[in-house]
Amino acid sequence: MTNAIVSLKNISHFYQKNQVLNDINLQVHTGEVLGLLGHNGAGKTTMMKLILGIINASKGEVEVFGQNPSLKTAISTRRKIGYLPENVKLYEQLTAKQVLTFFARLKSVNSTQVIELLRKVDLYSVMNKPVKTYSKGMRQRLGLAQAFLGRPKLLLLDEPTVGLDPIATHEFYQSVEMLRRDGASIILCSHVLRGLEPYIDKALILNKGHIVTIGTLETLREKANLPISIQTQGIDDMLEKDTLLSPFLVSPSILNVKDKDKIATIKRLVSYEQLSDLHIESPSLESLYQYYLTENMPINRIEAV
Numbered sequence: 093m094t095n096a097i098v099s100l101k102n103i104s105h106f107y108q109k110n111q112v113l114n115d116i117n118l119q120v121h122t123g124e125v126l127g128l129l130g131h132n133g134a135g136k137t138t139m140m141k142l143i144l145g146i147i148n149a150s151k152g153e154v155e156v157f158g159q160n161p162s163l164k165t166a167i168s169t170r171r172k173i174g175y176l177p178e179n180v181k182l183y184e185q186l187t188a189k190q191v192l193t194f195f196a197r198l199k200s201v202n203s204t205q206v207i208e209l210l211r212k213v214d215l216y217s218v219m220n221k222p223v224k225t226y227s228k229g230m231r232q233r234l235g236l237a238q239a240f241l242g243r244p245k246l247l248l249l250d251e252p253t254v255g256l257d258p259i260a261t262h263e264f265y266q267s268v269e270m271l272r273r274d275g276a277s278i279i280l281c282s283h284v285l286r287g288l289e290p291y292i293d294k295a296l297i298l299n300k301g302h303i304v305t306i307g308t309l310e311t312l313r314e315k316a317n318l319p320i321s322i323q324t325q326g327i328d329d330m331l332e333k334d335t336l337l338s339p340f341l342v343s344p345s346i347l348n349v350k351d352k353d354k355i356a357t358i359k360r361l362v363s364y365e366q367l368s369d370l371h372i373e374s375p376s377l378e379s380l381y382q383y384y385l386t387e388n389m390p391i392n393r394i395e396a397v
């Protein structure tokens with residue numbers, strides 16, 4: 093692919109003698125949203141720091157918009173990157189509008205963007221209230237607006253939904269979606285998977301500095317071949333007695349089947365007149381993550397250095 097805006101080639105990184113990234117290869121293309129998933133300490137923030145140009149890789153090559161982002165001369169590249177750090181603290185005494193106006197000045201961005209961004213992250217109606225009165229979800233959305241000042245082409249979001257409840261998480265991702273529609277590519281690292289799935293195009297699962305797998309959710313599902321869950325209503329008694337279906341039962345009304353058996357199973361289920369409803373669920377991002385972490389060895393493991 094030619095339109096990679098982020099390219100990591102054979103990246104390894106050490107903090108003193110401790111190797112925290114191992115032969116990482118990654119390309120992020122224009123318009124993509126990549127979920128960088130891994131437990132605490134997997135190396136996600138280190139990857140972000142490399143892309144931001146804050147640290148230099150011990151080995152390998154980092155290119156962002158075709159340049160090494162850590163070079164002094166890569167000013168235009170760095171301007172194209174927006175960053176929301178984990179646990180960002182914005183000035184409590186200032187209002188959201190004042191905070192964004194302040195950052196707009198620091199970034200030499202026209203302050204007309206401030207109001208537009210406050211609308212996008214749904215803080216317009218409270219923009220004149222001090223940040224100290226905001227919920228954690230509102231603060232995170234303000235952090236997101238700060239990261240998007242100057243309309244960066246690449247947004248890096250580090251654990252943006254830690255500590256947010258499901259509603260606040262949903263609202264946060266809706267704001268991310270608004271910014272994505274403005275043309276931003278996004279790398280979003282998280283160990284909180286709940287609510288993430290609809291918003292990412294690809295997932296990279298990182299374990300102890302190794303890439304375990306990377307791909308679209310569809311590809312990850314295909315490779316994992318985990319069972320699909322089919323919930324039925326109205327035929328519990330019949331399912332138990334059906335010798336073709338009963339081996340798949342995991343509860344009186346739920347069957348777990350592999351993708352290849354899905355259609356045959358559904359056809360048999362709908363042949364029951366008493367069937368009143370059917371709910372089909374593909375493996376969740378959480379179960380895929382669990383599968384890849386426990387079942388698979390890293391694809392590019394380097395043995396002890």
Ligand SMILES: Nc1ncnc2c1ncn2[C@@H]1O[C@H](COP(=O)(O)OP(=O)(O)OP(=O)(O)O)[C@@H](O)[C@H]1O
Pocket residue numbers: 107108112130131132133134135136137138139251283
């Ligand atoms: N400046 C540093 N000096 C030494 N070790 C570090 C430094 N920064 C991170 N580490 C170590 O590198 C490893 C990877 O850390 P990193 O912050 O990249 O992981 P992470 O996946 O982002 O985890 P978390 O979600 O906890 O931030 C961890 O073992 C961490 O302790």
